[in-house]
Amino acid sequence: MDYREQALRLLPWICGRCAREFPASRLRELTVHHRDGNHDNNPPDGSNWELLCVYCHENEHARMEDARAGGGGRDPAKPPATHRPMAGLGDLLKRGK
Secondary structure, three states, X not given: OOHXXXXXXXXXXXXXXXXXXXXXXXXXXXXXXXXXXXXXXXXXXXXXXXXXXXXXXXXXXXXXXXXXXXXXXXXXXOOOOOOOOOOOHHHHHHHOO
């Protein structure tokens, strides 16, 4: 039995992201996502697996690729924003009463 068959036996047939349920007739739309990204890490208890629909699985991998390409975080050389657009809102509301 391969890890997909094992995952389908162990885990509920629900996408771990969008929570859509899948009947047996549509199981081909569920994929096994390896949480740590290592496709060789297949513990028998399924702790490294997550069932995702094909759309959420594609989205998860696209997000990982974006993060690797540098789109996933703040540039440490650039200081964080300091502007506080709502800082004086409380005073303005008090004056309006």
